[in-house]
Amino acid sequence: MTELGFDSARLRRGDMSPVEKIWQMSWSLLFWVTCIFAFGFAMLYSASGGNLNPWAGPQLARFVFGLGVIAVVSVIDVRLIMRFSYLFYFVVLLMLIAVDVLGFVGKGAQRWIDLGFISLQPSELMKPAIVLALARYFQGVTQDEIGNPLILLIPLAMIGAPAALIVLQPDLGTAMLILMAATIMLFMAGVRIWKFAVVGACGLAAMIPAWALLHDYQKNRILTFLNPESDPLGTGYHILQSKIAFGSGGLFGKGFMGGTQAHLNFLPERQTDFIATMLAEELGMVGLLALLTLFMIFICYGYAIALRCRHQFGRLVAIGLTASFFLYFFINLGMVMGLLPVVGVPMPFVSYGGTALLTLMFSVGLLMNVYVHRDTQIGARGGFNDF
Amino acid sequence: MMITRDSDWTKMFNRRALILGGAQGVLTAALVGRMYYLQVIEADRYRTLAEDNRINIQLLPPPRGRILDRFGQALAINKQQFRVLIVPEQATKLTPTLDQLAKIVELSEHDRERIKKEVGRKRGFVPVTIRENLTWDEMARIQVNAPDLPGVIIDEGLTRYYPQHGNAAHLLGYVAAVDEADLTGDPLLQLPGFRIGKDGIERIYDLTLRGKGGTSQVEVNAYGRTIRELKREEGQPGADVTLTIDERIQRFAGERLGEESASVAVMDVHTGDLIALVSNPSFDANTFSRGLTTDEWKFLSTNDHRPLINKVVAGQYSPGSTFKPAVALAALEHGVISPEQTVHCSGSYRLGNYVKHCHKIHGSVNMQRAMSVSCDVYFYEVARRLGVDKIAAMAKRLGLGSPSGIGLPNEQGGLIPTEAWKKAVRGERWAPGDNLNVGIGQGDVLVTPIQMAVLAARIANGGLAVKPRLVRPTGPGAEDLEVPSLGIPPQHLEAVHAGMYDVINGPAGATTAASNGKLRFKDAEKKTWTMSGKTGTAAVRRWTDAMREAQKRDPESIPWAQRDNALFICFGPSHAPRYAISVVVDHALGGGGAFAAPIARDIMEEVLRLDPSRKPRMDEQIVADAAPLQGIRP
Known part of the structure; x- marks a missing residue:
C-alpha cells in the first residue's frame, strides 16, 4: 500500500478503476493549462471589443468540452491507446488524402473536412497522431536495433507521407511543425546524431527544388521575412504592424482592451495567429512574460512526466507532445515578433480555433494518460501481459 | 538482460532530454531577448509609429x-x-x-x-x-x-x-x-x-x-x-x-450706365474714399462658383464690351479735353498766359506747315471761356508756349500717368509722354506739332478713369495730393489724414474752377446739352448750382472729312468700335466740393457733353442726395450709438 492508498502492483498492472485514475491525474497541470487558457479567453474577449461573441464564448465552451476529453483520454488504458495508435494514424492520414483530393477537385486551398456535425482540420489531428504512431513504433525497439538504418525507413515514411500531404494543402507551417516534432522524437528514440546530419544535408540540397514548388505567396512571405520593411504596404505590412504593436506596448502595455493597433484593425488576424501581438500590446512585456512563464511550467511538467514514466511508449509520447507544444508557441511568437516567417501557426490554448484547441486538449489528455499510467508495464507489442 | 537494455535506453533518454531541454531554453531566451529589443529598447520608436498609424490631423x-x-x-x-x-x-x-x-x-x-x-x-x-x-x-x-x-x-x-x-x-x-x-x-x-x-x-x-x-x-x-x-x-x-464704397451709389451708377461699355469712379475729394468704382457691363461672380456653362463663358470672354475687364482701372483712354484743366494749371504756373489774356480762335491753328482745326470758330477767348467752350486753338497755343515736359510734370502731379495705388490687380498706369520718353521709346525727336496734340489730351496721352477722378479731386480740394482708397486704414492715428499740398497757388485753381463751373452752368456752355441747362441741378435746400466739370471727346481713329460728314448725317452708320470715346470729369458741390466723379463711355454715339456728362450729372445728384461722406460709417456707428456725434467730418 502506498500512502495514496494504491497497491504499487496495481499501478504497474494499470488495473485501476476509472475513478481511481481520475484521482491519480495531475490536477496542478490542469490548473496551469487553465491559466494559459484564461489568458486566451481574456484576449479573445478584448479582441471582440469586450464581447463574449463571436470568439470568447464559443472558445470557452470548447475548453469545457476539452476538459471532458482530457478526463476520458486519461482513464483509457495506455495499452489500449498504444494498440490503436496505428489505426488512429491511418485514419488521420486518409482524412489528409481526402482533404487534398477535395482541394484538388475544388481548385483551392483546402484544410477542412466537414463531417456534418463538426468541421475537422486533419493536419491538426496529425500532430498527436504522428507522435502516437512513432512512439508505438519505437516501443520495445532496443538501442542496438535503432543502430540499424533499415529500421528507420518505416518511421521516415510515416513522417514523410503526412508532411508531404500537408505541404500540398498548402500549409507550410503545420508541415514544418510536424517534421520538427517527429525529428525530435527520432532524436529522443536514440537515433544517432550523425544520421541527422546526413538527413539535414540532404534536406538542404532538396530545398532548391522545393523552392520552385512553393506558392508565390509563400515565397513572398519568406522574402519579406528577410526584410519586411522593404514592402510596408504589401506583404511586409502584417509583420511591420505586428512589430509596431509589440514595440508600442512597451513594458506594461496600453491596458486591457486598450490596444490601438489591434482595435483599429492595423493588426491582422488578432484573434488567431496574431493574438500574442495583441497581448503584447495591451499587457506589455510583463504580460507576455507571464504567459511565457506559464508555457515554461507546462513544458517542465511534460519533461517531468516523460522522465517519470517507466515505459518507452509513454516517454516518447510525452516528449513528442511536449516538443510539438513548444514548437507551437515558439514558432508563433517568433513569427509575430519578426524572427520567423509568417507561416500561420496559432498560439496554443490562446488563439481562437476549435480543432486546434480540442487537439491540444486531447494531447493534454494523452500526457495525463501517460502520467496516470506511468508505472504500467507494457510489452513490446503493446500487450497487457507479454513482457 | 531486459533490465540492462532498458536502463541503457533510460540513460540515453535522460541525457538527450537534457540536451533538448537546454536547446528549448536557449530558444526561449532568444524569444525573451527579442521581446526586450522590441518592447524596451525600440519601444519609443514603435510608440511613435503606432500613434502615426492611429492619429490623423484634419x-x-x-x-x-x-x-x-x-x-x-x-x-x-x-x-x-x-x-x-x-x-x-x-x-x-x-x-x-x-x-x-x-x-x-x-x-x-x-x-x-x-x-x-x-x-x-x-x-x-x-x-x-x-x-x-x-x-x-x-x-x-x-x-x-x-x-x-x-x-x-x-x-x-x-x-x-x-x-x-x-x-x-x-x-x-x-x-x-x-x-x-x-x-x-x-x-x-x-x-x-x-x-x-x-x-x-x-x-x-x-x-x-x-x-x-x-x-x-x-x-x-x-x-x-x-x-x-x-x-x-x-x-x-x-x-x-x-470698403469705402457705398453700395447704393455703386448700384445706381451701374444701372445708369445701362448697356454701355463704360466706367465710373466716384471719390471723396478730401479723404480719397472711393464711393463707387464701376466697370460696365458687369457679371455675376456667383455663376463662377456654380460653374459657368460654355455659352456663358463664351459670352463673357468674347463680348466686344469686355465684361471681364475692370475698365475703371485697366482701361487706358486718351483723355481728350478732360486733360485741359491740367494744361491750364501748367500754363498759369509757368506764366505763359494769365487768366485774362486772350487767344484768337479762327477755327484753325497753323504751326509752320502744320494746320490743326478747332471744332468751332470761338473768336477771342480767355481761360475761363476757353475751358467752358473747350476751345482747342487756345490750348494749342498754350501747349506750344509750354512744351510737353511742363505739361507732363503738372499732369503727373495731378495723379495722371501712374497707378493710383489702390492695388487692384491688373491696374494700368496710363502714359504721359515727355520728350525723353519719345526719344527712348520711339527713337524720334519731339516735334513741335506733338505739343499741340498733348495740349488737347490726344496724341500719346493715356489715362485711366480712376486717374481722371483723382485729377478732378485734386483740382476740387484746393490742390491737395489726395490718394484714392478702397479701405480705411486702421490702427492708432490712422484717421489723422494729413494730405500734402501739391503747391498750386489758389488763384490758379480759382481760374480753372471758374472755367469748369461754366461748362455746366455758364451762359453758353461747351455743349448743347449744357447750354440748354440740362446738366444743371440744385441742392435740395440751398438752391445753388452745385456741379463743375469738363467734357472730353476722344477719337479712337483718324477721321477724314467725308467720314465726319457721314457721322453727322447718321451717327449709327459708324461701326461701334470706331466711334469716339465720351469722357467727363466733375466735382460738386461747386462752392465746397466734396465729391469728384469721372465717367468714360466707350465708343459713344456723341461727345462727352452729350453722353458722359448727363450720366455724371445724375450720379452726382444721387451722391449729393445720399451724401455718404457726412454719415457715420459702419465702423463709426458703434461709437455713434454710444455718444452723440461730436461733429461732422469734412
Missing part, C-alpha cells in the same frame, strides 16, 4: 470674412449650401436608392454615371456627392423622405455668395480653387475644395479674409475610417473687410 477651414460697404451692407458673404451625399455601405442597394431620390430631386444620367463610378472607386464609408447647391425645398423633401433613403445624408457647407450679384463684381473679384502657383506653405491651401481670392478685393485682402485654420485630431482605423475626435483646436474666422 484641418478645419475657417469661414471667410465678409466684404461690406461703408455702411455695413453685405457685398460678399458666405452662404449655407446643402449637398446631398450617399454613404455606399449604408445604402442597401445603390440603384433603387438613386431611383427613389430622382423622384425628389433632379438627377441627370451623367450624375448617375459619375456616382456609380465614384462608389466603385472609394471605400464604403466615404460619402459620395450626389448633388450640390440644393435649394431649401429640395433639402426639406429629402429629409422628409429620409426613412426611404438609406445611406443618403445631407451636408451643410459654406460657399462664397455675392448677394448683389453684378453690383461691384469687378471690384470684389471672386474666389476659386487654389492653383499650384498659389501655394505659400499655409496648409489650408492644400485642403481640397478650399478657395482663395483670385481677383479684386478678394485677392488683395485674401489673407485678412482667409483667417486661420483650426485642427482636429481624430483617431482612424486601418481603413481610414474616423473612430472619434481626440482633440480640437478652433481656428480663427477670417476678418471682415469694410
